[in-house]
Amino acid sequence: MGQHHRKRGERGTAFVELAIVLPLLFALLLGIFTGGAAYFRKISLVDAAREGARYGASLRTDAAAGGLATWRQNVKDRVVQISGGQLTAADVCVDLVTPTGGNVVCGVSDPPGASADPTVLAPARLVKVSVSKVTKIEFFFFTSNPTLGAKVVARYERDIV
Numbered sequence: 083m084g085q086h087h088r089k090r091g092e093r094g095t096a097f098v099e100l101a102i103v104l105p106l107l108f109a110l111l112l113g114i115f116t117g118g119a120a121y122f123r124k125i126s127l128v129d130a131a132r133e134g135a136r137y138g139a140s141l142r143t144d145a146a147a148g149g150l151a152t153w154r155q156n157v158k159d160r161v162v163q164i165s166g167g168q169l170t171a172a173d174v175c176v177d178l179v180t181p182t183g184g185n186v187v188c189g190v191s192d193p194p195g196a197s198a199d200p201t202v203l204a205p206a207r208l209v210k211v212s213v214s215k216v217t218k219i220e221f222f223f224f225t226s227n228p229t230l231g232a233k234v235v236a237r238y239e240r241d242i243v
């Protein structure tokens with residue numbers, strides 16, 4: 083009365099189904115995990131670049147204290163610090179430029195109209211920050227190594243009188 087009988091051809095079906103579904107499930111979970119980690123890294127890079135541009139926009143370039151080279155290093159150090167260990171100084175490009183309309187320092191183009199800023203009656207200098215980092219995304223037998231990056235430009239606020 084309480085016995086459960088299976089047909090002879092159905093004995094190993096549960097094991098076969100598990101063997102088929104389990105690797106697909108693990109591949110899906112691995113893809114979700116590594117994709118989510120890559121997305122988190124991308125957000126961190128964008129935040130670090132944005133914060134670095136803000137910091138550089140308000141930081142004085144003092145000729146007596148090393149001038150532009152010191153300014154660049156300070157901004158670069160700030161971006162690396164904000165990234166939470168995801169970036170090194172080699173991953174960061176920082177510069178303070180006068181816009182010409184075609185200036186692409188650090189891979190960042192001048193914004194439209196920046197070469198004739200009506201606020202200061204001259205081209206206001208721009209802080210350009212770009213970061214890039216290679217990451218790894220895995221999905222089953224497929225691996226991808228995209229380069230994550232962020233590019234930010236901000237007006238150098240010390241030019242405004």
